Amino acid sequence: MTAVRSWLLAVIAVSLMCAAAEALMPPGPGRRVGRLVCGLALLSAVLSPLAGLDLDGGQQWLEDYLSSLDGRTAELEETVNSQMKGIIEGEYAAYIVDKAARLGLTCSAQVECVRSEEGLYLPVRTEVSGALGEGERARLVQIIGEDLGVPESEQRYIGEEDAP
Known part of the structure; x- marks a missing residue:
């Protein structure tokens, strides 16, 4: 001043x-x-x-500012991606519960997603909790495998008696 x-x-x-x-x-x-x-x-x-x-000092300030801006941008992208992952996992879980409800089943679901090379969050593991018979379970395994692309080996089913 x-x-x-x-x-x-x-x-x-x-x-x-x-x-x-x-x-x-x-x-x-x-x-x-x-x-x-x-x-x-x-x-x-x-x-x-x-x-x-002082041009050198100004250049150094600008470089410091740009590097901090890059760091902040990466931090914000990570936060957004984390929140987006949670939302997408919730949507996939709701989809599974909805499909089960159409079959007349009552259950809850959890889905784990991984980000693909294209930047999309795709489901890789599911966990379904509820009282499911063998035929009902087989039908859900098929639906989750076909619709979401999660192989049977990555699908976990917990009966009501097994739930914590």
């Missing part, structure tokens, strides 16, 4: 000196030269902060 204040005072001082000098100059070619000199002095005062500009 003090640097801006001193710069502004310098510009005002040069402006006042130029105004006084112009008022004292006699008319003619000397006055035109005087105006040119005053204009150059005022330009010098206005541009004086550029002479003391």
Whole structure:
């Protein structure tokens, strides 16, 4: 703030000196030269902060800022991906519960997803809890395998008596 204040005072001082000098100059070619000199002095005062500009320090600040920005961007992407994964896992679990309800079954489901190379969250493991008969379980295994692409080996079924 003090640097801006001193710069502004310098510009005002040069402006006042130029105004006084112009008022004292006699008319003619000397006055035109005087105006040119005053204009150059005022330009010098206005541009004086550029002479003391620390470009290396500014470049270092910019590099630090950009690296912190990259770090923050990665952190935010990770947070968003984590939240998105939770939402998608919940949607897949709701899908399984809905399919079971259409079969007349009551159960709860948990799904674990992994991010693919394309950036999509795909289910890799499921856990279904509820009182399911062997035929009902086989039907759910088939539905989850076909619709969600989760192999039977990654599907876990817990009966009501086994649930904690």
